[in-house]
Amino acid sequence: MNKLLRALRRRHEPDAAALSARLDGELDAAAVSALDGHVASCAACQALLAELRSTREVLRAMPAVVEVRSFRVRAADVERVSRVVTQTPRALLLVPALGALAAIVLVVAGGIDLSGNVSRDSSSDRAERAPASGAMRSSNTASDKSMASSAVAANAGAAGSGASSPSAGGLAPAANPPAQGSPAATAHPEAQDSDAASGSAVAAPSTALSEPNAAARRQTETNGSRGSLAATTTSGTARAVANENSADAAQAPAGANDNAVATITSKIFGASNRAEPPGNNTGGISVLQTIEIVAGALTVAAAALTLFWRLHTKEELR
Amino acid sequence: MTNPPPGAASVPDAEAALIARARTGDLDAFNALVDLHQRLAYNLCYRMLGSAPAAEDATQDAFLSAYRNLSRFTGAHFRAWLMRIAANACTDELRRRQRRPAISLDAPTPLAEDPLQIADPASGPEVEALRSEQQAVVQAALLRLPPDQRLAVVMCDMQGFAYEEIAEAMRTSIGTVKSRIARGRGKLRRELGPAVEQ
Numbered sequence: 001m002n003k004l005l006r007a008l009r010r011r012h013e014p015d016a017a018a019l020s021a022r023l024d025g026e027l028d029a030a031a032v033s034a035l036d037g038h039v040a041s042c043a044a045c046q047a048l049l050a051e052l053r054s055t056r057e058v059l060r061a062m063p064a065v066v067e068v069r070s071f072r073v074r075a076a077d078v079e080r081v082s083r084v085v086t087q088t089p090r091a092l093l094l095v096p097a098l099g100a101l102a103a104i105v106l107v108v109a110g111g112i113d114l115s116g117n118v119s120r121d122s123s124s125d126r127a128e129r130a131p132a133s134g135a136m137r138s139s140n141t142a143s144d145k146s147m148a149s150s151a152v153a154a155n156a157g158a159a160g161s162g163a164s165s166p167s168a169g170g171l172a173p174a175a176n177p178p179a180q181g182s183p184a185a186t187a188h189p190e191a192q193d194s195d196a197a198s199g200s201a202v203a204a205p206s207t208a209l210s211e212p213n214a215a216a217r218r219q220t221e222t223n224g225s226r227g228s229l230a231a232t233t234t235s236g237t238a239r240a241v242a243n244e245n246s247a248d249a250a251q252a253p254a255g256a257n258d259n260a261v262a263t264i265t266s267k268i269f270g271a272s273n274r275a276e277p278p279g280n281n282t283g284g285i286s287v288l289q290t291i292e293i294v295a296g297a298l299t300v301a302a303a304a305l306t307l308f309w310r311l312h313t314k315e316e317l318r
Numbered sequence: 319m320t321n322p323p324p325g326a327a328s329v330p331d332a333e334a335a336l337i338a339r340a341r342t343g344d345l346d347a348f349n350a351l352v353d354l355h356q357r358l359a360y361n362l363c364y365r366m367l368g369s370a371p372a373a374e375d376a377t378q379d380a381f382l383s384a385y386r387n388l389s390r391f392t393g394a395h396f397r398a399w400l401m402r403i404a405a406n407a408c409t410d411e412l413r414r415r416q417r418r419p420a421i422s423l424d425a426p427t428p429l430a431e432d433p434l435q436i437a438d439p440a441s442g443p444e445v446e447a448l449r450s451e452q453q454a455v456v457q458a459a460l461l462r463l464p465p466d467q468r469l470a471v472v473m474c475d476m477q478g479f480a481y482e483e484i485a486e487a488m489r490t491s492i493g494t495v496k497s498r499i500a501r502g503r504g505k506l507r508r509e510l511g512p513a514v515e516q
Binding site for chain 1 (some may be wrong): 345348349353356357359360361364370374377378381382385386443453456457464471474475476480481488492495497499500503505506510
């Protein structure tokens with residue numbers, strides 16, 4: 001066993017690069033003497049050196065090929081090449097620069113958009129977390145009418161945030177039943193409207209609706225045209241505002257319910273008002289996104305044109 | 319193989335004078351440089367591409383490009399600079415083949431395309447036929463090497479360039495050249511097993 005271990009330790013991978021350089025006389029004297037000393041006692045290195053030497057001899061024995069024509073450069077060829085290069089339209093020379101500029105714009109706009117998205121995401125995260133706690137609190141005081149409207153608002157937030165917040169979706173139904181009852185709606189006309197607004201917020205993401213939210217939507221339909229009007233608008237604004245409102249509602253202290261309701265209703269009125277005009281459709285493509293798309297298209301077009309031009313020029317030079 | 323003498327590495331005075339004249343636009347002076355180096359450049363292109371017509375095109379492109387860019391030559395080894403331009407022309411051709419593959423790189427060179435080779439007049443026809451066959455095998459094995467190893471092996475073993483010149487031509491370090499030559503020789507040894515034994 002010890003013998004085998006010693007043999008394995010003695011075995012090594014021959015340094016082909018050093019042996020090859022030794023053959024070509026590219027090692028200094030010290031390296032040559034050290035290598036020669038090792039090779040003299042190493043069978044593996046001796047074998048590799050012999051193989052490299054024979055390969056080198058085979059290659060060296062290859063005859064030179066004789067050119068069948070002269071490669072002298074003619075003045076006409078030089079002129080032709082110069083013509084191809086100088087006849088290139090100046091506008092084409094600007095294409096790579098334009099592409100680079102568009103790429104920079106794309107990166108900058110993308111960065112701004114990304115940072116905007118991050119800040120929006122963080123606020124929506126806050127809104128998603130809040131409804132769950134708000135709904136839980138309101139479920140404990142379900143007899144309080146004002147809290148009922150708060151629960152509706154919270155539920156709107158839960159539905160608005162869609163299926164991405166399971167805790168909100170799971171807790172909101174417990175809080176919602178008082179909100180479905182007519183007393184809350186009749187005692188607080190504002191709350192009715194707020195239901196309508198929350199209904200409009202819920203109506204758009206129909207795939208993520210829970211049963212209580214469907215109830216809110218039914219109420220919206222009975223409440224009149226406001227809900228249906230708002231429901232026809234793009235869900236983006238209404239949903240975002242509903243989230244924000246539900247967050248605020250959920251964070252409001254229990255002792256300040258009336259103030260909270262006033263705040264909520266005013267905000268929801270604002271939300272529904274903002275959501276109604278089709279001109280304020282922020283769910284579509286923003287200016288920043290338009291810039292990104294245009295810059296991206298310009299970058300791709302410039303790259304393609306530059307590549308085509310280069311290939312075309314090379315072919316013409318042949 | 320007629321390898322250039324090892325001492326012919328740096329730019330001789332006569333060549334330097336031709337280069338200086340060619341830089342002023344003297345085409346005759348440049349063509350005198352072409353006469354000096356065209357066989358070397360053509361052989362490099364032929365070994366890199368494995369086809370005489372492609373090698374001719376690449377060599378012509380290389381000299382045209384060298385003339386247009388002569389002002390950029392600042393190194394000590396003119397022929398290494400020329401070989402770099404020739405190698406670039408070969409690289410362009412190899413890329414073009416990759417984009418539009420027409421023939422297999424692995425296929426042996428067709429005999430009809432074989433250029434004239436300097437033969438030993440003392441040997442008989444049988445020996446010559448055998449040698450020719452062996453050369454075709456070696457050329458086919460060379461074409462199976464990666465281009466960077468092929469260039470290093472051709473410049474070192476078939477054209478007698480020093481490592482320093484090869485490094486200049488390949489724009490890399492001497493250590494990398496050493497490694498590429500060793501790996502190229504190793505692969506050729508495995509490819510040419512029986513041929514090397516002969």
